[in-house]
Amino acid sequence: MTKLTFERPIIQRINAGLPSKYGMAHKLEPVSHIDGVSIKSLLESYGSPLVIISESTIRKTYKTAHRAFSSRYPKVQFAWSYKTNYLNAVCNVFHQEGAWAEVVSGFEYEKAIANGVPGDLIVFNGPDKSREDLSKAIKNGSLIHIDHFDELYEIISLSKESVLRPKVAIRVNMNTGIYPQWDRFGFNYENGEAWDALNRIMASKQLDLVGLHTHIGTYIMTTEAYKVAATKLADLAVRIEKKFGQALQYLDLGGGFASKNTLRGAYYPGTDTAPSFDDFAEAITSALMSSEIKPDHLPLLILETGRAMIDDAGYLAGTVIANKRLADGRRATIIDAGVNLLFTAFWYEHDIRPVEPVSEQSEDTTIYGPLCMNIDVIRGNIMFPLLKKGDHYVIRRVGAYNNTQWLQFINMRPNVVLLDGKGKPHLIRKAETLETINSQEITPDHLAKFDL
Numbered sequence: 001m002t003k004l005t006f007e008r009p010i011i012q013r014i015n016a017g018l019p020s021k022y023g024m025a026h027k028l029e030p031v032s033h034i035d036g037v038s039i040k041s042l043l044e045s046y047g048s049p050l051v052i053i054s055e056s057t058i059r060k061t062y063k064t065a066h067r068a069f070s071s072r073y074p075k076v077q078f079a080w081s082y083k084t085n086y087l088n089a090v091c092n093v094f095h096q097e098g099a100w101a102e103v104v105s106g107f108e109y110e111k112a113i114a115n116g117v118p119g120d121l122i123v124f125n126g127p128d129k130s131r132e133d134l135s136k137a138i139k140n141g142s143l144i145h146i147d148h149f150d151e152l153y154e155i156i157s158l159s160k161e162s163v164l165r166p167k168v169a170i171r172v173n174m175n176t177g178i179y180p181q182w183d184r185f186g187f188n189y190e191n192g193e194a195w196d197a198l199n200r201i202m203a204s205k206q207l208d209l210v211g212l213h214t215h216i217g218t219y220i221m222t223t224e225a226y227k228v229a230a231t232k233l234a235d236l237a238v239r240i241e242k243k244f245g246q247a248l249q250y251l252d253l254g255g256g257f258a259s260k261n262t263l264r265g266a267y268y269p270g271t272d273t274a275p276s277f278d279d280f281a282e283a284i285t286s287a288l289m290s291s292e293i294k295p296d297h298l299p300l301l302i303l304e305t306g307r308a309m310i311d312d313a314g315y316l317a318g319t320v321i322a323n324k325r326l327a328d329g330r331r332a333t334i335i336d337a338g339v340n341l342l343f344t345a346f347w348y349e350h351d352i353r354p355v356e357p358v359s360e361q362s363e364d365t366t367i368y369g370p371l372c373m374n375i376d377v378i379r380g381n382i383m384f385p386l387l388k389k390g391d392h393y394v395i396r397r398v399g400a401y402n403n404t405q406w407l408q409f410i411n412m413r414p415n416v417v418l419l420d421g422k423g424k425p426h427l428i429r430k431a432e433t434l435e436t437i438n439s440q441e442i443t444p445d446h447l448a449k450f451d452l
């Protein structure tokens with residue numbers, strides 16, 4: 001047996017950045033500017049953390065979405081989903097682009113009216129519309145999307161008190177192959193409830209049935225589901241026309257398109273998996289065009305796209321507070337924005353970047369927010385470079401749902417700035433102060449003082 005040649009042992013650092021089943025590790029490129037504006041300078045002027053919204057990204061996304069549908073279908077109308085982001089400046093960018101308002105509460109309805117949206121261009125969705133809300137909506141000629149029979153009977157009863165004919169549609173829920181099925185809103189298609197509701201509306205002779213609505217879920221990654229939804233709505237429209245000789249004015253396919261964010265635990269990044277507006281438009285419009293609806297009666301197609309329309313336009317920037325080692329040796333980086341500002345951190349693996357240049361070295365890191373609460377985790381596990389105390393970060397694609405679901409909790413909510421088309425920052429929501437919070441509170445006289 002020949003003797004093996006001796007090889008000198010070496011110690012080599014394990015490079016965790018080697019290809020894994022997820023592919024090549026990539027260096028997290030810093031993002032220093034938004035629309036040509038330095039993030040660092042914005043933080044210096046407006047404080048940290050800071051929500052930054054790009055007006056030009058909103059407009060660009062809107063135009064892309066609108067073109068995808070209007071190039072395939074003759075009559076298209078978007079309605080801005082207020083609950084996705086109802087900062088007034090944001091809503092008004094959409095309204096300037098031509099979007100109507102889509103609201104799901106009396107509060108949002110008031111917000112749209114206050115923004116100047118004509119009442120007859122408001123789509124009123126949601127399970128909770130009070131009698132007062134409904135009577136206002138009837139007076140304004142808004143499009144009331146009925147959620148349940150109790151609401152239908154309330155509208156019929158209101159219509160007896162006035163000469164105005166309420167303009168109504170029903171929300172339809174259905175099996176589109178998306179599970180769990182969203183069957184808690186509206187009337188079910190498969191069990192005949194939707195058809196029943198439509199017949200009752202027609203029989204009442206007091207309501208104007210103008211359309212049909214569905215909103216099949218959110219962050220839907222398959223266009224096929226929309227094909228099914230559009231086909232089922234078209235089927236109902238055809239049955240109404242056959243039975244009552246009335247063509248509906250519109251079909252509203254709701255929202256739900258996936259944005260480019262990556263879901264927690266997803267294998268591929270959202271930028272690779274989210275269908276494009278063109279894909280969604282192709283599925284929906286081909287289903288409508290090939291339905292039994294007569295070509296000269298094609299209804300207006302309404303879309304209530306929320307997250308896919310605004311996610312890319314929103315950024316959350318801020319400052320690193322500290323670094324530390326956890327018990328298992330893993331690095332923890334603590335930043336000044338917590339889950340109370342970034343609700344979507346619970347289901348997205350948000351794209352967080354350094355603002356300043358960083359070293360090539362990355363390390364398994366947990367990124368925590370500043371809250372004194374264990375669940376305040378912005379990223380549970382990310383290969384991240386070392387950002388030191390005082391360095392800056394920016395989290396991308398946070399435009400949807402965060403400015404509506406954020407909480408004043410432990411800390412106050414920060415400034416929000418909008419960068420206009422020329423890159424000029426505008427403060428569109430002021431940071432809260434102790435006075436903001438205290439102005440809502442009343443301390444009884446006997447609790448006004450204490451001796452310690």
Ligand SMILES: *Cc1c(COP(=O)(O)O)cnc(C)c1O
Nearest residue numbers: 081215218255256304305306307
């Ligand atoms: C929330 C909501 C939308 C917007 O949904 P996205 O998933 O953000 O596109 C549209 N329509 C209705 C009725 C909604 O409740």
